[in-house]
Amino acid sequence: MRRGVCDHAPVPRIHRQWFLFGGASLALLIGGSAWGVSATESASRGPAFHLSATCLRVNKRAKKLLGVITGYGVAVTGPVVDNQDGTGSARLQFDVIGSWLTGHAYVQAVKQDGIWHWAGGRGSTLEVGGKRYPIKLDQVSTVDPSQYSSLCAPLNSIIPFRRS
Numbered sequence: 810m811r812r813g814v815c816d817h818a819p820v821p822r823i824h825r826q827w828f829l830f831g832g833a834s835l836a837l838l839i840g841g842s843a844w845g846v847s848a849t850e851s852a853s854r855g856p857a858f859h860l861s862a863t864c865l866r867v868n869k870r871a872k873k874l875l876g877v878i879t880g881y882g883v884a885v886t887g888p889v890v891d892n893q894d895g896t897g898s899a900r901l902q903f904d905v906i907g908s909w910l911t912g913h914a915y916v917q918a919v920k921q922d923g924i925w926h927w928a929g930g931r932g933s934t935l936e937v938g939g940k941r942y943p944i945k946l947d948q949v950s951t952v953d954p955s956q957y958s959s960l961c962a963p964l965n966s967i968i969p970f971r972r973s
Contacts, residue, residue: 857899858885860925861916861946864961865905865935869950874937875907882906895923905935912937916946919964929963 865871866878882904889899897920905912917932918925927933927946934941949957 854885855889855891857889857897857918857920857925858901858903860918860927860960861901861903861914864927864946864949864957865914865916865944867949867951867957867961868944868946869948870942870944871905871907871912871935872950874910874935874942875905875912876909878905878907880906891920896920897925898928899925900932910937914944915941921964926964927961 862881871878885901885903887899887901889897889901891897899916899918899920901914901916901918903914905914913936915932915934915936917928917930919928920926929945929947933944933946935944936942946961947958947963949961951957
């Protein structure tokens with residue numbers, strides 16, 4: 810062995826280039842995946858979900874079953890029909906995370922005159938511990954319920970005033 814010379818075969822420089830290319834590809838894959846999850850999450854959480862989430866957060870029965878509602882699951886599923894004439898309907902399903910327990914909400918909403926409303930009736934339930942509880946989103950439990958009473962009221966209780 811000569812001084813300064815190794816016994817093994819020389820390592821080609823191409824390995825460093827592949828290492829840099831692989832690292833850049835991995836970073837691009839991770840960044841693209843994070844962006845895709847974020848875009849999917851924001852797209853699935855439209856105005857019908859925001860109405861349902863707001864009304865569940867201040868709902869008397871939901872608070873009693875789950876504790877203080879701290880968040881919602883990532884996935885929101887169910888059909889949403891949003892027509893150009895300002896009408897629509899949605900049957901949403903999503904996880905509701907409380908300080909005590911986690912439940913699964915099934916909420917029906919309707920859109921009239923461009924505004925989403927809770928559909929009322931028997932279609933909205935909250936599943937906790939394998940048992941389903943009917944839930945009325947208009948049963949608000951807050952310090953000042955007036956700001957939520959009309960927002961969470963079912964469509965059939967809202968009297969539309971039209972100009973003649």
